[in-house]
Amino acid sequence: MSNGAQAPGFPILTGFRAMSKTRNKKPQPRAAWSGRFAEPVSERVQRFTASVHFDQRLAEHDIRGSLAHARMLAACAVISRRDLAAIESGMRTIQAELRSGKFKWSLASEDVHLNIERRLTALAGDAGKRLHTARSRNDQVATDVRLWLRDAIDALAAQLGALQASLLEQAARHADTVMPGFTHLQVAQPVTFGHHLMAYFEMFARDRERLEDCRKRVNRLPLGAAALAGTSYPIDREMVAKALGFEGLCANSIDAVSDRDFAIEFCACAALIMTHVSRLSEELVLWMSPRYGFIRLPDRFCTGSSIMPQKKNPDVPELARGKTGRVAGHLMALLMLMKAQPLAYNKDNQEDKEPLFDTADTLSDTLAIFTDLVAGIEVDAAAMRAAALEGHATATDLADYLVKKGLAFRDAHEAVARAVRAADARGCDLAALGLAELRQFSPLVGADVFKVLTLEGSLASRDHAGGTAPRRVRAAVKRARKDLR
Numbered sequence: 001m002s003n004g005a006q007a008p009g010f011p012i013l014t015g016f017r018a019m020s021k022t023r024n025k026k027p028q029p030r031a032a033w034s035g036r037f038a039e040p041v042s043e044r045v046q047r048f049t050a051s052v053h054f055d056q057r058l059a060e061h062d063i064r065g066s067l068a069h070a071r072m073l074a075a076c077a078v079i080s081r082r083d084l085a086a087i088e089s090g091m092r093t094i095q096a097e098l099r100s101g102k103f104k105w106s107l108a109s110e111d112v113h114l115n116i117e118r119r120l121t122a123l124a125g126d127a128g129k130r131l132h133t134a135r136s137r138n139d140q141v142a143t144d145v146r147l148w149l150r151d152a153i154d155a156l157a158a159q160l161g162a163l164q165a166s167l168l169e170q171a172a173r174h175a176d177t178v179m180p181g182f183t184h185l186q187v188a189q190p191v192t193f194g195h196h197l198m199a200y201f202e203m204f205a206r207d208r209e210r211l212e213d214c215r216k217r218v219n220r221l222p223l224g225a226a227a228l229a230g231t232s233y234p235i236d237r238e239m240v241a242k243a244l245g246f247e248g249l250c251a252n253s254i255d256a257v258s259d260r261d262f263a264i265e266f267c268a269c270a271a272l273i274m275t276h277v278s279r280l281s282e283e284l285v286l287w288m289s290p291r292y293g294f295i296r297l298p299d300r301f302c303t304g305s306s307i308m309p310q311k312k313n314p315d316v317p318e319l320a321r322g323k324t325g326r327v328a329g330h331l332m333a334l335l336m337l338m339k340a341q342p343l344a345y346n347k348d349n350q351e352d353k354e355p356l357f358d359t360a361d362t363l364s365d366t367l368a369i370f371t372d373l374v375a376g377i378e379v380d381a382a383a384m385r386a387a388a389l390e391g392h393a394t395a396t397d398l399a400d401y402l403v404k405k406g407l408a409f410r411d412a413h414e415a416v417a418r419a420v421r422a423a424d425a426r427g428c429d430l431a432a433l434g435l436a437e438l439r440q441f442s443p444l445v446g447a448d449v450f451k452v453l454t455l456e457g458s459l460a461s462r463d464h465a466g467g468t469a470p471r472r473v474r475a476a477v478k479r480a481r482k483d484l485r
């Protein structure tokens, strides 16, 4: 997928590896902008300012943007048809070299844009040198990142949909499976496991909405802004926007090259998705602990201990919980990157890419693995039921019962609270007290009380939109299946 692992043949060289690869090599070719300078930058500065080792993954998007730009320049008679043909043919060669891994990246060419331009000029001669007419790397890079992010968002939204489908299948299977619902991690009221899973379905549904909304603001064209002030050539920005599938233009040239709010917004969406994943992860870890024993995860999602032979650890959810911090950190990194930057473009913005790429990669991996993991959850319904029978989970139902018999809710609450204390003193659940005992706390209690004190009675009574009654859960699943399609 476009936002996933690096395409074959794009070696990622980072940190010290990238440095040592270029050390002690013969003199590097002159930089594209070197005309103004009396001496070349030091090797250290070259390495410090280069971005090619991480922005090379924008190559395909860079070419798409360049082709749309060149075709517009030709249509507007800024370059000749012959130049355009040479550019198109050169780009085809470059594309083939990229895909076969034969493209030679050079640190001296600094970034993905200049690497491709240098190769194009080698292939197409002066036509290659004309490609950058009416353009700057400032509007070029903003365009590339937006194109790349748009693809990434589409892929991630589809992945979220797959995870939701997994949740739906489990929810359908467990629309009647009773478990204790918790508040403050204390047993609160009975719910069904299906209802609980559907809560996550809803979270991810909002996450998808957010991604799709964010996409609208990503999907605007910066090209034409040039360095910051626009260009004196007679360009047609609408034509470029249309060719690249952008929904509109960035309306102000200074804003177009300088803001990265679209990337920040995406990282905020991603951080929220991961936050939701982290909540599910935490619950999986708890449920899998023998203290709960609610679920089993298939062995393929767990690992053992090198010292304790009995261990089966929920590494996958734990890692997802941990990676949530990493993605939230990327959001902070981008916010701090943008903070107090004067308009317009500043080189700070080159630092947007690694956090952005890693956010999309981490999210993509996590969503893929959770789609399988959720499908693999095996439920111990008996353990869930036993836990629901332990914490006086139907106390609210007894209070509601008394209210329906005429008692004010606060008085009913008080009467049931005393009954709970009595049950605690006897070491049993509220539902296990006999009729005579219950009547000591309110004479309104009748033989019909046991209908509401059972787990099934409690569940069935929450029969309204959004409630946990099994028939409502089944209806929610049905509706969700339709929405997902």
Ligand code: ARG
Pocket: 051, 055, 111, 137, 138, 141, 345, 347, 349, 350, 351
């Ligand atoms: N590699 C640069 C970036 O990612 C491209 C834009 C460089 N522009 C410039 N004026 N130095 O932001």
